[in-house]
Amino acid sequence: MLTPIQGLLLGLTILCYSAAWLKQTRFWTLVLPPLAGREVTANALVGAGLVVHSIFMIHYSLTRHAAPVNNLFEAMIFLGWCTVMLFFLMQLAYSTAWLSKYITPILSSLFIVAFFGLLGQHEREEPMQAMLAAHIMLVLLAVGLFFINFITGILYLTKEHAMKQKSSDGVRRRLPPLELLDKLNLRTLLAAYPVLTVAIFLGALYIRSKPEYANWMMDAKIAISIGAWIFYGVVLHMRLNSKNQGRVVPVLSIIGFSILLALFVGVYASGSWHA
Amino acid sequence: MRRLTVTGISHRTAPIELRERLAFSPREVNATLARLVQSGMFQECVILSTCNRVEIYGLSAGDGPVADADVIAFLAGHHGIATDAIDAHLYHYDHQDAIAHLFKVCCGLDSMVLGETQILAQTKQAFAVSLENETTGKYLNALFQRAFAVAKQAHTQTAISAAKLSVASVAVETAGDVFSEFSDKTLLLIGAGETGLLALTHFRERGVRKIIVTNRGYENARAAAERYQAAAVPMENLRDYLPQADIVVAAVNAEAYLVDPEWVRAAMKARRNHPVFMLDLSVPRALHPEIAELPNVFLYDVDDLQGAVSRNIEMRQREAELCMAMIEDQVQRFLSETERWSVEPVIGELHQRMESIRDAEMQRLWKRLEAAGQIDPRLREEIEQATRRMTGKLLHDPSVRLRAAAENGHGFQVVDVVRRLFLPDAPPAAGPPGDSDEAPRA
Numbered sequence: 001m002l003t004p005i006q007g008l009l010l011g012l013t014i015l016c017y018s019a020a021w022l023k024q025t026r027f028w029t030l031v032l033p034p035l036a037g038r039e040v041t042a043n044a045l046v047g048a049g050l051v052v053h054s055i056f057m058i059h060y061s062l063t064r065h066a067a068p069v070n071n072l073f074e075a076m077i078f079l080g081w082c083t084v085m086l087f088f089l090m091q092l093a094y095s096t097a098w099l100s101k102y103i104t105p106i107l108s109s110l111f112i113v114a115f116f117g118l119l120g121q122h123e124r125e126e127p128m129q130a131m132l133a134a135h136i137m138l139v140l141l142a143v144g145l146f147f148i149n150f151i152t153g154i155l156y157l158t159k160e161h162a163m164k165q166k167s168s169d170g171v172r173r174r175l176p177p178l179e180l181l182d183k184l185n186l187r188t189l190l191a192a193y194p195v196l197t198v199a200i201f202l203g204a205l206y207i208r209s210k211p212e213y214a215n216w217m218m219d220a221k222i223a224i225s226i227g228a229w230i231f232y233g234v235v236l237h238m239r240l241n242s243k244n245q246g247r248v249v250p251v252l253s254i255i256g257f258s259i260l261l262a263l264f265v266g267v268y269a270s271g272s273w274h275a
Numbered sequence: 276m277r278r279l280t281v282t283g284i285s286h287r288t289a290p291i292e293l294r295e296r297l298a299f300s301p302r303e304v305n306a307t308l309a310r311l312v313q314s315g316m317f318q319e320c321v322i323l324s325t326c327n328r329v330e331i332y333g334l335s336a337g338d339g340p341v342a343d344a345d346v347i348a349f350l351a352g353h354h355g356i357a358t359d360a361i362d363a364h365l366y367h368y369d370h371q372d373a374i375a376h377l378f379k380v381c382c383g384l385d386s387m388v389l390g391e392t393q394i395l396a397q398t399k400q401a402f403a404v405s406l407e408n409e410t411t412g413k414y415l416n417a418l419f420q421r422a423f424a425v426a427k428q429a430h431t432q433t434a435i436s437a438a439k440l441s442v443a444s445v446a447v448e449t450a451g452d453v454f455s456e457f458s459d460k461t462l463l464l465i466g467a468g469e470t471g472l473l474a475l476t477h478f479r480e481r482g483v484r485k486i487i488v489t490n491r492g493y494e495n496a497r498a499a500a501e502r503y504q505a506a507a508v509p510m511e512n513l514r515d516y517l518p519q520a521d522i523v524v525a526a527v528n529a530e531a532y533l534v535d536p537e538w539v540r541a542a543m544k545a546r547r548n549h550p551v552f553m554l555d556l557s558v559p560r561a562l563h564p565e566i567a568e569l570p571n572v573f574l575y576d577v578d579d580l581q582g583a584v585s586r587n588i589e590m591r592q593r594e595a596e597l598c599m600a601m602i603e604d605q606v607q608r609f610l611s612e613t614e615r616w617s618v619e620p621v622i623g624e625l626h627q628r629m630e631s632i633r634d635a636e637m638q639r640l641w642k643r644l645e646a647a648g649q650i651d652p653r654l655r656e657e658i659e660q661a662t663r664r665m666t667g668k669l670l671h672d673p674s675v676r677l678r679a680a681a682e683n684g685h686g687f688q689v690v691d692v693v694r695r696l697f698l699p700d701a702p703p704a705a706g707p708p709g710d711s712d713e714a715p716r717a
Contacts (some may be wrong), residue, residue, distance in 0.1 A: 163452055164574050168583045172452060178550060180455040245548045246571040 003063065010077075010119035014111045016049030017080075021104035042090070042100050050084045067133035075140060077115040080107055082144035090148070094184065098176060100231060102151050121165035131206045138199035143260055145148060145192030146232075149185055153250035156181040160247055186239055200229055217253055228259050229245055277318065278339060280458040281364060281373040281420070283330030289364035292325075297354055299324040299362065300458070301404070303664035307353065308410040316341055316349070319415040321405040323380070325397045327387055332377060334414050337562045343367035374418065374609055378602045381426035383436065390435035395426045414613065425605045432601070435594040438587030441579045442556070445587065447477045449580070450522055450552045453573055455481035462489045463520035465513065465534075466527030470556050474524050475503060487516055493505040507554035514538050526556040532563040539566045554580075609680040621690045622674045624698055630668040637662060639703050 022252040057077070061068050067076040096253065155175055163173035171206055174179070203222075234265045235252045239245070284297055299307060304322050311320045317333035324330075331350075342712050351358040367375045376385070381398050401682045402419045405411045411419070430436050439445045454460060462483045465469050467490040477487065486505035490496035500507035505614070508516055510533075517538055525533065545549070548571050555576040556560040564570045569575035613617055637659065644650050673693075680689040 159452070164567070166575065166579045166582075168586055175452075177451060177455040178453050183455075246550070 002060075006060055006063070009052055009059065010111075010115060013053040013107065014115060015051050016045050016052060017084075017104055017111060018108040020049065020100060022109045024101040024104065040097075042104065042212065043097050044102055046084060046087070050081075050088065053077075053081055053084065066128055067137060069133060069136040069140065070128060071140075073114050075136065076110055076136065079140045079147075080110055080114075080144055082123035082141045083107060083147055085149055086144050090184070094180065096176070098174070099148070099151070102155070103148075106147075110246060128211060129206065131202055131209075135199055135202040138195055138202065142192045142199055145188050145195065146257050146260055149188035149192060149253050150236060152181050152188065153186040153253035153257075156185060156250040157247055157254075158265055182245065185253060189232070189249075189253070193232055196232065197230055200225060214216060223227035223264050224226055226257070228256065228263065231254050231259065277335045277337070277414075278341075278370045279334050279373045279414070280343070280346070280367065280369055281330055281332045281334065282343055282367045282378055283323070283328055284361070284364050284366070284421045285330075285385065287385070288366055289361075290447055293361065293364055294327070294329065295358060297329045297350060299329065304401075305408055310403055311349070312336075312356065312410050314349075315346060315412075319411050319412045321401055321415055321419065323398055323401040325394065327419075328380070328385075330380075332373065332415065332418075333410070334470060339370050348518060371606060371610060375606045377422045377604060377653075378425045378605060381422040382429040382598050382602065382604075384595055384598055388440055389588070389595060390430075392430060394415070395423070397431075398643060399423060401430075410510045410547035413616075417613070418609065421605065421609050422647065424445055429598045429601055433594040433597045435591055435598050440584060440587055440589045440591070442475045442577065443474045444716065445580045445583045446474055446524075446554050446556075446575065447481050449573075449575055449583070450478070451481070453550055453552045454521065458484055458546075459518050460521040461485040461487065462524065463516055464505075465498075465510075465523065465525040465561060466490055466557065467492075467495040467685050468526055468528075471524060471526030472499060472503075474554065474556060475499075475525060478522065478524070479503065483522065487520065489513055491515070517542035520548065521551060523551065523553040523562070525554070525561040527561050529557060529559065529561040533561040534566065535563045536565045536569060539569055539572060539684040543569060546717075565713075614681045614686050615683060616677050616681075616688045617679045618690055620676055621698070622670075624671070625670055626666075628698060629670060629672075633662050634664050639709075 022041040023045060057068055060074075063068075068078050082108065083103060087096075087099055090099065157180060159172060159175040159178055159181060162169070162175075203225075209228070229254075235249060235256060238252070239249045284294060286294070289297075295511075299322055304324060308320060308322060311317050311331070311333065316337050318334035318336040320331060321446050322329075322331055331346060333341060333346075343365070347358055347362055348366070350356075350365075351361055377398075379385045383392060385395055386394050389557070398419070402411070405415070420715055439448050450457075458540050460483055462478055462485065464475050464486065467488055475488075477539070479486075486500075487504055488496045488500045488503070489507055489508045489510050489512075490499070490504045493507065496507040496509075499505065513533065515535070518541075520542075523534075526663060527533065531653065539551070539553075550573065552569045553562055553566060553574040555574065560576060561576060562576075564574070564576075568574055577685075621661065641655070677686075677689055680686055
């Protein structure tokens, strides 16, 4: 369970991310006066949320003397932190402030589910080994990257469809150029794949050191993980080959992330030894 | 009471022939500004002369507004035109309407292209010329600075100038939905006519550097290529150059399609499926419509873009309504502020009067006390400060009420009463804002 200070920090984090989400909607202007541009205020709120979130993570880890990836609650909180960090790094590199309006609703929902639904579940009693913690953290970082890859894929397909339909509605005007979405899709894929590779490698090393998991290759989650790794490898190869520039790779990005999502939730929810 | 007026003509009221005759050259503006002020017609004035409007903004030198007939006679005399010939085309706005008109002009709401921003730069230039000629004072400085602020607010807080209104600019904007960077893109222009070159100019402004021009008459292609630092290629080789092009602009008179889907399919294969934006400005069309169905090819024709232009015009009209509400609010604020200026001199005089009474009484007191014995300098300073605070507090509420009365439009009546009661020896009340010469220059 959380200490009062941790509860307060996590509550503030959820408040900041939710306010950033609301700021992107018309609801905000109905209730509160406009403070600045929508994206500027929303990003300031996400930034404030990240600061509080980071303080919470540090405090939580120090209190428990463990990396914050022991259970699904912690994994979701860490995944959220990775995603916001990646969002800010991308904003520095590509001025992608617009991305916040797509990330914040999912982030807020993730945190609310984690806070109210998963807190205290599947508590691990024995301390986690460093290699296992590194494996899980890298997996979550890769999932964060694949999440942004997934969002850029959806945005690419939406924009491409609007362009083909010659629609001039707000959706087309608000979305960034196809070239930028394609570039972000590729860059996130290029970053995520090596991270996932290292994560799987560390996981394999860890499991080989544990005689009780001798038949680990038979575990469905591991088989699906390796399947996802191969799938993303093929997607990356196709994209780098360039002949498939366009809608094929974004479609595959969406499929790939759907597999990962099922795997991510499934691993923890199943209560198997892998969780 | 001195008043602001604006007299002028614009594209809404006069044909271009008349606007040309009434326009002021930059050199004429300097001399005319000086004449208008020296003649005693205006205390402050600004002349705005552009291709679409000629306007004289002036604050009257005497009480009441300057009669429109006087300004019309001045304009007619200056340009050697009969008064009757221009009378029907001129408009004349007084004070509040004149302020609102200036704000509308600066926001581009009175422009031929609704919401355009060029007029703002031209108004700033006109104001700068008047500043150099020292024909502006406190009132017009404040008015024009406020107008520029209102225009900035309108352009940033509404989408009045966001949506593009020409086919060529909408085309470039649409290409911007595909490409985020233009400097590394290659543009292939099919047809070196006026329409194509106009589109080319817009793409160049956006950053396109590599340009290939082709035309049925090779000489025209070469001439255009020289002008735009492009490469000219014969029309017969068009197919060979398609794979290089990220942007294809066709603006040519063709009886049949010049580019068919097979050519583009082959080009896409050669360019490893990199996206292409194709713009067909030709009527009849030069690019086969089935090209639009190919993956990663985005083909837009005149109808597609014209639809966007119409929607953009509607959008600007909707935004103009928001701007009007903003302008009405700002006009009222400006009027309140300038009304408040009218009571500042009398408030200052009241403070001076009180201070002089206080000072005289204190001097009398110090003399008496000095005669009686030595006074502690610290005690003397304390007493001085206490009496200053007392007069300040006594005058605080009346000052606030005077300003409030001025904002409600009763400034001059209240000032008159205050003068009669407290400042009987002071000269009578002067006009509004622009009266003071203490004006800070903008």
